[in-house]
Amino acid sequence: MRQTICSTRFWWNGSLILLRVGGTLAVAGSAAAQTADVTFARDVAPILQQKCEACHRTGQMAPMSLTTYAEVRPWARAIRSKVAAGDMPPWHMDKTTGIQQFVNDISLSTDQRDTILRWVDAGAPLGNRADLPPAMAWPEGERWRVGDLLGREPDLLVSSTPWTQPAEGQDQWWQPVVDSGNTEDRWIKAVEVRPTLEGRRIVHHGNSALAEFAVGKAGEIYPADTGRLFEAGETVSFDIHYHSVGEEITDYLTIGVWFYPKDVVPKYAVRHSAMGVFQAMDTFDLPPHTLTTHQAFVPLEKPTRILSYQPHMHVRGKAMSMEAIYPDGRIEMLSHVDHFNFNWHVNYVYADDVAPLLPAGTMIKLTAWHDNTAGNRANPDPTQWVGWGQRSYDDMYHAHVRFIELTEDDYVTMVREREQASITEGDQ
Ligand code: HEC
Structure with missing residues (x-):
């Protein structure tokens, strides 16, 4: 723990102001005060093994291997910025809203993320070599x-x-x-x-x-x-x-x-639909130097269970949400991909017990945000007026959605099973 000789903080116009009088700056209770303890060997290496090595090791698609301290250390700053931005691991779902259980979730937990950031902020120390976890045994050769x-x-x-x-x-x-x-x-x-x-x-x-x-x-x-x-x-x-x-x-x-x-x-x-694609073809319009929002509405004629959600946009795409408007008017956010990245086509596969279970007559509402300004680093030219098209410098939006249609009876049974399961959980 670093010591603070005298530090005072107060809020001014919504921003945190720190005053320091001598000594080392430290903010009581904040990440900075806790950094000293975090080491690569004990805290960070296990996270990288679990969440990064699948891609960041020799022979895989990521640009650098992250399996040893010597390999990781030069990348500490880059790791901080990618992890803080939520770009790495590539999981671009907003974690503050909508369904959060997926069978293929490769994201960092809040704790893991904080540990990595605190470690970099503390100067990325190795710590005690004896704490290093054994190297991962990745399967050799081709496996299904x-x-x-x-x-x-x-x-x-x-x-x-x-x-x-x-x-x-x-x-x-x-x-x-x-x-x-x-x-x-x-x-x-x-x-x-x-x-x-x-x-x-x-x-x-x-x-x-x-x-x-x-x-x-x-x-x-x-x-x-x-x-x-x-x-x-x-x-x-x-x-x-x-x-x-x-x-x-x-x-x-x-x-x-x-x-x-x-x-x-x-x-x-299993059915597949490129939801919203027809509305997008009709109305999509991205003037130069603007942020836009487009919406599409897709009615569900039968009770439906949604299995997976995969937003699709091109280089100017920023975010896409999928909401359910129930027949009684209630609106529920199902999923919001808030930092979409065109290089990654992540398919979000819902866990069985939370996959959206929607009655007939539900309207799926898709909202897509595009950024055709110079502020979007992926934007090749903010002076262009962009329309719907297949080339990656045209743009578009739709969501690849996999689903199954249910009978009324099955729908009622499944809803009841879920209610039952949540009551049982509540009892424990
Ligand atoms: C699914 C595969 C995958 C996983 C998992 C993954 N990465 Fe990556 N990473 C990539 C690829 C591919 C790139 C290069 C393309 C890109 O940046 O999107 C990359 C780029 C990066 C970069 C930028 C490199 C540069 O050239 O500036 C950093 C830093 C990074 N990853 C760190 C991490 C960390 C830390 C983790 C784990 C917490 C992680 N990645 C997990 C595939 C992955």
Whole structure:
């Protein structure tokens, strides 16, 4: 603990003013007063292992490895700014509103975040080497993470046409359409996408009509009795974002597909909608030097359970929220991605017991914010008038939403089960 000889603080026009008379400046009870204790070895290394190494280690897509003190120390300042801004780990959800439990949450807890910031502020000390956790044992070679969870290899593999990304050059969006080789109608239980080992360094993310690849993501396993029909002869279209890393690399993505047994037809079919896209095409307009808000409304004709939410915008996109307007007029914030980043297409997959359960007649309200000013560092040209379009310097907005439609009876049962579960929790 640092000692304060004399420090006084008071509020003036909403800002904190510190007066210091001699001695070391310290603010009682604030982060600065607690920094001395935080060390890399004991406090920070375990967090980086758990939350950063999946991408920040040799051979993965992040630009630098963060597995040892020697590797991390030169990046301390950059880590502080990315962590403080909520840019890293890439999880861009507003944590102060809406649903907060997701099956694929890779974000830092408030404690973890504060620990990292306090450590950098204290001069990023190593501490006692004896406190270092053992190095992580990352799986070698290619593994299907869904396969590990389900205990078996995929039933079908579908690969994209290879792409060679030059050593230097612009980012590429590669969109091959391939034959799936699927010969009969089957219901999908789970999917996972992975690039080649080499390719992991150049793939930012890849979407396909079936599944999506994002580092840190263990594929998708649908909930019980829920699946997606994969028809015989169906083609698969990919949309892959490649970036250059100073060396020519050739890559393709492979989708692993796990089916339900042949005689099983799951009760619920997973549906996908690019919600808001038609309203956006009609009304989208981004004048130069302005911040804009656009809204789209999508009625749900049947009771619906939403499985996942993935906002989509281009370089001027800043934030997108999804609210439910219930038939009785009540409005609920479901999710708000408040610091959207076009480089990251994060799909937020709701945990089973909090996934939105919405009655027929609910209106989904999407609100998208775009920043076409010079204040947006991702903006290539704030003097341009931007319209809806596919190129990344045009812009757009919609939300990829996966959902299942329910019968009235199922809806009532599910709502009752949740109420029951929350009463039971309250009892404990
Ligand atoms: C899902 C993969 C992933 C995870 C998890 C992740 N990063 Fe990153 N990180 C990246 C990629 C890719 C980049 C480069 C592109 C970008 O900045 O978006 C990056 C960039 C960075 C940068 C900026 C580097 C520069 O060149 O200025 C910092 C700092 C950083 N990450 C720190 C962290 C820390 C600290 C964590 C954990 C708390 C973390 N990242 C977790 C993938 C990841």
